[in-house]
Amino acid sequence: MSTPAPAVRGQAFSGHNRISTQALTSLAKAAAASALGVDPQDVRANWTDDDGLLALSLVTPISIPPLRAVALDPGRVQAFGGSIWERTVQAKARILETVTELSGARLSRVDIRISGASIHEGGRVQ
Incomplete structure (x- = not known):
């Protein structure tokens, strides 16, 4: 006979949970890559303290349509989600x-x- 697992919702547990800087960095790079249409390995992420909160700085390329295609059809810019500024x-x-x-x-x-x-x-x- 098995016993049910204890309810977790609303219950507080003692101890600490920590997320490593490396895990946060990987998450930030994946989120940026998804948002900007690039590979995560092309994104650089840096964390700084901002009065007790985390400030994230990213250096990354951004995906764009071929310029020749934009010259033939300026609507391609909107198909990519807008200008580089708007997308950023x-x-x-x-x-x-x-x-x-x-x-x-x-x-x-x-x-x-x-x-x-x-x-x-x-x-x-x-």
Whole structure:
């Protein structure tokens, strides 16, 4: 006869839970890569203390459509989610939300520096 597992919801346990800097960095790189349509290994992430909260700084390329395709059809920019500026602003909010939701860490801000462009044929990369 098996006994049911104890209820976890609403119950507090003693001890500490810690998420390593390496785990947070991997999560931040994956969130940024997803938001900007690039490979996670192309993203650099750095953490700093911001009055007790974490500030995330990212250096990353961003995916863009081929320039020839944009010249023939300017609507391709919107198919990728807008201008580089618009996409970066949207990505900041998405990255902050994703990292906070998945890790429980409290971030004060996300700073993004675009370091280059990665050309992709398809539409918007999510």
